[in-house]
Amino acid sequence: MNESVRGLILKQIDYRESDVILSVLTEEYGKLSFLAAGARKISSKNAGAIIPCTIAEIQFDWHMNRSVQRLKTARAKKMYPRIHRDLNASACAMMMAETADVMTLAEDELGTAEAEAQLLEKGWDALEAGHRGDLITALYLADMMKLFGIEPDVDECVRCGSLSVSAVSAEDGGFLCPDCAAKAGVQPLPAEQLRQFRLIVKAGLTHIDHVLEKTDGRFSGLGYLSAMIRLHAGVSLRSFDLVGRLFAIE
Numbered sequence: 001m002n003e004s005v006r007g008l009i010l011k012q013i014d015y016r017e018s019d020v021i022l023s024v025l026t027e028e029y030g031k032l033s034f035l036a037a038g039a040r041k042i043s044s045k046n047a048g049a050i051i052p053c054t055i056a057e058i059q060f061d062w063h064m065n066r067s068v069q070r071l072k073t074a075r076a077k078k079m080y081p082r083i084h085r086d087l088n089a090s091a092c093a094m095m096m097a098e099t100a101d102v103m104t105l106a107e108d109e110l111g112t113a114e115a116e117a118q119l120l121e122k123g124w125d126a127l128e129a130g131h132r133g134d135l136i137t138a139l140y141l142a143d144m145m146k147l148f149g150i151e152p153d154v155d156e157c158v159r160c161g162s163l164s165v166s167a168v169s170a171e172d173g174g175f176l177c178p179d180c181a182a183k184a185g186v187q188p189l190p191a192e193q194l195r196q197f198r199l200i201v202k203a204g205l206t207h208i209d210h211v212l213e214k215t216d217g218r219f220s221g222l223g224y225l226s227a228m229i230r231l232h233a234g235v236s237l238r239s240f241d242l243v244g245r246l247f248a249i250e
């Protein structure tokens with residue numbers, strides 16, 4: 001059956017001589033895999049539309065029993081030229097794409113695909129608009145953690161419930177009070193950074209303008225959030241290391 005879907009290209013894997021297999025996030029079907037035959041040939045009409053960090057309209061043959069669908073044509077809907085030109089922005093866009101790729105279950109078992117697709121598009125849009133990559137990625141990860149019910153606790157000490165907090169612990173998944181931080185051997189953070197971290201976690205991408213206004217341009221909390229998502233969602237990706245190096249994150 002002939003189908004058409006708008007999807008976010010997450011990943012492209014070379015396959016056979018000139019084909020590629022794509023991982024694509026869609027609102028309607030969740031995550032789909034496509035075989036794009038001949039996409040690596042110079043003559044391919046689809047190649048430009050299926051680059052990772054692009055949004056495309058994909059025509060395909062739907063077969064229920066196939067885990068990889070056959071792509072017929074792909075037309076770019078959003079190209080994100082700035083992201084593809086800029087190393088920092090593209091590293092952040094790929095980190096988001098890989099996170100979505102790993103966290104989204106096939107068949108959309110958790111029913112999160114629609115929200116995830118909208119979230120990732122919002123993140124890419126913000127990068128394309130030229131906002132700070134580390135901050136946008138941190139807001140995106142905070143939103144993803146919320147979607148999967150593993151957001152950091154930034155209202156009290158995770159261990160004892162004390163409202164006096166002094167540190168962030170990736171292992172504990174949130175704030176620690178001075179006593180618990182000392183026991184855990186976690187370094188305290190300046191109060192201003194704790195405040196910013198709480199704001200980033202609470203606000204997410206929806207309130208990006210407010211966050212940009214209230215953060216000082218240095219602290220993004222990305223190191224903590226990527227460590228948490230690695231520890232608590234089991235997402236560990238090479239793109240995390242690249243972003244870490246580019247933004248000199250702890």
Ligand SMILES: [Zn+2]
Nearest residue numbers: 157160177180
């Ligand atoms: Zn405590």
